[in-house]
Amino acid sequence: MASIADYYAGKNVLITGATGFMGKVLVEKLLRSCPEVRALYILVRPKAGQSMQERVSDMIKCKLFDRVREDSPDFHQKIIPISSELIQPGLAISPGDQERLTSCVHIIFHCAATIRFDEPLKHALQLNVIATQQLLSLAQKMPHLQAFIHISTAYANCNRRHIDEVIYPPPVEPRKLIDSLEWMDDSIVREITPRLIGDRPNTYTYTKALAECVVQKESGKLSIGIIRPSIVGASWKEPFPGWIDNFNGPSGVFIAAGKGILRTMRANNDAVADLIPVDVVINLTLAAGWYTAVHRPKAALVYNCTTGGINPFHWGEIEHHVMSSFKRNPLEQAFRRPNANITSNYLINQYWILVSHRFPALIYDLYLRLSGQKPQMMQIFNRLHKAIGLLEYFSSRDWEWNSENMTMLMGHLSPEDRKTFNFDVRQLCWPEYIENYCIGTKKYVLNEDMSDIPAARQHLRKLRNIRYTFNTLSLVFIWRVFIARSQMARNIWYFVVSLCFKFLSFVRASSTLAN
Ligand SMILES: CCCCCCCC/C=C\CCCCCCCC(=O)SCCNC(=O)CCNC(=O)[C@H](O)C(C)(C)COP(=O)(O)OP(=O)(O)OC[C@H]1O[C@@H](n2cnc3c(N)ncnc32)[C@H](O)[C@@H]1OP(=O)(O)O
Numbered sequence: 001m002a003s004i005a006d007y008y009a010g011k012n013v014l015i016t017g018a019t020g021f022m023g024k025v026l027v028e029k030l031l032r033s034c035p036e037v038r039a040l041y042i043l044v045r046p047k048a049g050q051s052m053q054e055r056v057s058d059m060i061k062c063k064l065f066d067r068v069r070e071d072s073p074d075f076h077q078k079i080i081p082i083s084s085e086l087i088q089p090g091l092a093i094s095p096g097d098q099e100r101l102t103s104c105v106h107i108i109f110h111c112a113a114t115i116r117f118d119e120p121l122k123h124a125l126q127l128n129v130i131a132t133q134q135l136l137s138l139a140q141k142m143p144h145l146q147a148f149i150h151i152s153t154a155y156a157n158c159n160r161r162h163i164d165e166v167i168y169p170p171p172v173e174p175r176k177l178i179d180s181l182e183w184m185d186d187s188i189v190r191e192i193t194p195r196l197i198g199d200r201p202n203t204y205t206y207t208k209a210l211a212e213c214v215v216q217k218e219s220g221k222l223s224i225g226i227i228r229p230s231i232v233g234a235s236w237k238e239p240f241p242g243w244i245d246n247f248n249g250p251s252g253v254f255i256a257a258g259k260g261i262l263r264t265m266r267a268n269n270d271a272v273a274d275l276i277p278v279d280v281v282i283n284l285t286l287a288a289g290w291y292t293a294v295h296r297p298k299a300a301l302v303y304n305c306t307t308g309g310i311n312p313f314h315w316g317e318i319e320h321h322v323m324s325s326f327k328r329n330p331l332e333q334a335f336r337r338p339n340a341n342i343t344s345n346y347l348i349n350q351y352w353i354l355v356s357h358r359f360p361a362l363i364y365d366l367y368l369r370l371s372g373q374k375p376q377m378m379q380i381f382n383r384l385h386k387a388i389g390l391l392e393y394f395s396s397r398d399w400e401w402n403s404e405n406m407t408m409l410m411g412h413l414s415p416e417d418r419k420t421f422n423f424d425v426r427q428l429c430w431p432e433y434i435e436n437y438c439i440g441t442k443k444y445v446l447n448e449d450m451s452d453i454p455a456a457r458q459h460l461r462k463l464r465n466i467r468y469t470f471n472t473l474s475l476v477f478i479w480r481v482f483i484a485r486s487q488m489a490r491n492i493w494y495f496v497v498s499l500c501f502k503f504l505s506f507v508r509a510s511s512t513l514a515n
Pocket residue numbers: 115116117118153154155230231232247248249250252253254256257265267315318319322323340342383386387388390391392394395
C-alpha cells in the first residue's frame with residue numbers, strides 16, 4: 001500500500017482555516033513531509049485592513065515555515081489562496097474559483113471555525129454549522145474528491161462523561177434551529193441561548209456538536225473522517241518543539257501565570273488535563289485523510305484525538321511544571337514573581353482573587369495614578385477573570401474518551417509513516433513538553449529573546465526585594481497600630497524587647513569573659 005507521502009503526491013488539497021493556529025501547522029507539515037503534493041488551495045478572507053494576498057505573504061514569512069523554506073525555498077508556489085468569506089452565501093467564492101476547485105480537488109480539510117467561547121449563537125451557527133453545510137455541498141460537486149476531513153472538538157459532547165467515537169444525536173435538529181434563528185433578532189437569540197445550549201457550557205461546543213451531525217447527514221456518498229482533538233497545545237516536536245502563536249486555551253493562562261498576574265484559578269488538581277500537542281493532531285489528521293481516501297469507510301469515522309486515556313497528566317502537575325519552568329526561564333517585565341495556585345474550592349479562590357489579584361491591582365493603579373499615568377491593572381484583571389471564568393468548566397472536570405480509532409489508524413501505518421506522522425502520545429514526556437511549551441509562549445507568542453533571561457531574573461529578584469520590604473513595613477505598621485491601642489500588645493512588646501536586650505547583654509558578657 002502507498003505510504004502517506006506517496007498518497008498525497010500529485011494531489012490537490014483544499015484547506016479552510018489555513019491562516020489559523022492548526023491550519024498553518026497543517027499547511028507546513030503537508031509541504032514538508034509530502035513534498036510531491038501538487039497544490040494547496042486555501043480559503044482566505046481579507047481581514048483587519050489586509051488583503052487576502054498580504055495575509056498569505058505574511059503567513060509564509062512566519063517562523064513556522066523556516067524548516068520547509070530551507071528544504072524548498074519555492075514552497076509558497078504550491079499555496080494557492082482562494083478568496084472566501086465562509087459566512088456568506090456560497091462561501092463568497094467566485095464562480096471561476098468554484099469551477100477551478102470542483103474540477104481539481106482530491107481532499108478537503110475543514111479547519112475553519114470560531115473557537116471563541118463567548119461567540120453569539122447566531123454567528124457561531126453561521127460559521128461552525130452553516131459554512132460546514134455549504135462546504136459539503138461544494139464537496140458534493142467535486143468528481144475527484146476522495147476524502148472530506150472535518151475538524152471537530154473532543155468537547156462537542158462535553159455534556160457526557162464517557163465519549164465514544166460515534167456521532168451522538170444532536171441537541172436539536174440543525175435545520176430547524178437555523179430556520180428559527182433566521183427571523184429572530186439578536187436580543188431574542190441572546191435571551192434564549194442558555195435554554196438552547198442546555199448542559200453545554202458555551203455556544204462553541206454546542207455548534208460543534210451540530211456541525212458533526214450536519215457532516216453525518218449531508219455527506220451523501222462522500223468519504224468522511226472527523227477528528228476530535230481535546231485541548232490543542234504547543235507542538236511537541238515539529239517543526240520545532242514549543243511552537244505556539246496564540247493565547248487560546250491554556251496558553252493565555254500559562255502566560256498570565258508566568259507574568260505573575262494570575263495567582264489563583266479554579267481547577268481540579270486531580271482532574272486529567274487533556275492537552276494534545278498540535279503536531280500530533282496534524283499528523284493524525286493527515287493520516288486520517290490518507291486512510292479515508294484509500295479505505296473509503298462506509299460511515300464517517302470519528303477519531304477522538306486525546307491523551308487522557310493513554311498517557312494521563314493532571315492539572316496539579318501542570319501547575320507545578322509551569323511554575324518551575326517560568327522560574328527557570330522567566331518572562332520579561334513580570335508584574336509579580338510567578339506563583340499561581342489552583343484550587344477547586346470556590347471560597348478559597350475568591351479569597352485569593354481579592355488578596356492576590358484585586359488588592360495588588362488597586363495598589364499598582366494607585367501608584368500609576370500618583371505618577372501621572374493611566375491606571376490599567378484593574379482592567380487587565382477584569383479581562384483575565386472573564387477569560388479564566390470561561391475555561392473553568394474544562395479545568396474542573398474529567399472526561400473519558402475512547403480512542404480506539406487512533407490506535408487502529410496507527411496499526412495501519414508503515415513503520416516509516418509511524419515515524420514521519422507520529423501520533424503515539426505514549427512517548428510524550430510531559431515535564432519536557434511543558435517546559436518547551438512555556439519557552440514557546442515566551443519566544444513565539446510574546447516575541448521575547450532568550451538572551452534576556454538574566455535581566456528577567458534580575459527583575460524577579462527586584463520584585464522579591466520589593467515584596468520583603470513591603471511585608472516588613474506592613475508588619476511594623478500593623479504592630480505600631482496594635483501597640484497604640486492595646487495594653488496587652490504593649491506588655492508583649494516590652495517583654496520581647498527586654499528579652500532581646502538580656503540576650504544581647506548575655507552574649508556580650510560571655511564574649512568578654514572568654515577573652
Ligand atoms: C499555572 C497554570 C495552571 C493551569 C490551570 C489550567 C488552565 C487551562 C484551563 C483550561 C483550558 C481548557 C480549554 C478548553 C478547550 C476546548 C478545546 C477547544 O475545542 S477550542 C479552543 C479553545 N478556545 C479558546 O480557548 C477561546 C477562548 N477565548 C475566548 O473565548 C475569548 O478570547 C475571550 C472570551 C477569552 C476573550 O475575549 P475578549 O473579546 O475579551 O478578548 P479577545 O478579543 O479575544 O482578545 C483581546 C486580547 O487579549 C488576548 N487574550 C485572549 N485570550 C487571552 C487569555 N486567555 N489570556 C491573556 N490574553 C488573552 C488576545 O490575544 C488579544 O490581544 P490583542 O488585543 O490582540 O493584543
